[in-house]
Amino acid sequence: MVVEPARPFDWNGPNGDRWVANQARLDRMLAPFGDALIAAADPRAGERALDIGCGAGASTFDLADAIGPRGQAVGLDISAALVARAETLGAERRSAAAFRLADAATADFAPEFDLVVSRFGVMFFDDPVGAFRNIRKAMRPGARLAFVCWRGAEENDWTQLPMQAIRDIAPPAPPPPPDAPGPFAFADRRRVAAILAEAGFVDIVVEALDHSIVFGAGDTRDTAIDDALANAVSVGPLERALAGCDAATTARAMAAARVAYARKAVPEGVVIAGAAWIVRARSA
Ligand SMILES: C[S@@+](CC[C@H](N)C(=O)[O-])C[C@H]1O[C@@H](n2cnc3c(N)ncnc32)[C@H](O)[C@@H]1O
Numbered sequence: 001m002v003v004e005p006a007r008p009f010d011w012n013g014p015n016g017d018r019w020v021a022n023q024a025r026l027d028r029m030l031a032p033f034g035d036a037l038i039a040a041a042d043p044r045a046g047e048r049a050l051d052i053g054c055g056a057g058a059s060t061f062d063l064a065d066a067i068g069p070r071g072q073a074v075g076l077d078i079s080a081a082l083v084a085r086a087e088t089l090g091a092e093r094r095s096a097a098a099f100r101l102a103d104a105a106t107a108d109f110a111p112e113f114d115l116v117v118s119r120f121g122v123m124f125f126d127d128p129v130g131a132f133r134n135i136r137k138a139m140r141p142g143a144r145l146a147f148v149c150w151r152g153a154e155e156n157d158w159t160q161l162p163m164q165a166i167r168d169i170a171p172p173a174p175p176p177p178p179d180a181p182g183p184f185a186f187a188d189r190r191r192v193a194a195i196l197a198e199a200g201f202v203d204i205v206v207e208a209l210d211h212s213i214v215f216g217a218g219d220t221r222d223t224a225i226d227d228a229l230a231n232a233v234s235v236g237p238l239e240r241a242l243a244g245c246d247a248a249t250t251a252r253a254m255a256a257a258r259v260a261y262a263r264k265a266v267p268e269g270v271v272i273a274g275a276a277w278i279v280r281a282r283s284a
Pocket residue numbers: 001011016026030052053054055056057058059076077078079082102103104105118119120121122124125
């Protein structure tokens with residue numbers, strides 16, 4: 001959930017480091033989307049499955065558990081820090097998952113996988129058609145693809161809520177072009193389907209998945225709201241949005257964001273709306 005409209009995503013720099021630092025929290029928040037992904041992917045015992053942009057490996061571990069010892073789950077990621085984290089977590093949980101450090105857009109693949117999945121890891125390609133064509137090289141004829149990606153920013157509170165709250169205090173940078181690589185690059189379902197079709201996929205299905213996200217947690221309402229605010233700074237858009245602002249402006253913006261999170265406080269914590277696509281297809 002790291003947003004930077006104006007700069008490219010550097011997964012071997014600050015972006016990757018922030019994901020590693022916040023891995024446990026991010027895995028908790030994204031778990032419902034990962035569960036829906038695994039259900040849509042329908043991994044079967046003995047299959048070989050590839051997880052693109054696997055990050056710290058949460059979905060790769062789920063795949064490995066579902067596939068069992070006769071198959072193999074492989075997580076692939078471009079970030080050395082995240083692959084290292086995935087390997088550490090895999091050893092801790094004695095997972096059979098394996099990890100590979102590579103760029104999915106250019107990696108040298110052989111057609112060995114029955115299933116390719118991704119949890120929010122396929123929206124960052126400069127050339128998505130070229131990248132998905134390359135990913136197809138990893139797939140056996142007829143192999144399945146399933147991934148989850150965000151719908152539009154306006155439907156996703158993790159960015160919309162704080163950015164709306166601070167817009168009159170710290171006006172946002174102009175938004176990137178809608179096709180620019182980033183978390184919302186696949187917001188347009190027709191674009192997603194067109195990319196996959198051009199890359200050689202068939203039977204393309206794009207379905208909406210709405211799920212709440214517990215963005216702040218704590219023993220009391222106030223600590224949950226504080227936690228949401230800290231979350232917006234560490235993994236949400238606030239740190240970048242407020243970079244360069246003076247202390248007074250930052251304080252006013254943080255106060256406004258706190259009010260916005262307070263409106264979302266319920267007994268379970270600060271609960272916000274998440275909106276994604278679940279995409280399924282087959283390699284022709
Ligand atoms: C939003 S994170 C999601 C990580 C993980 N799938 C999860 O759900 O926790 C996006 C991931 O995609 C990876 N990524 C971005 N571009 C990539 C590429 N070209 N090849 C492989 N991985 C890539 C990043 O390093 C990062 O781990």
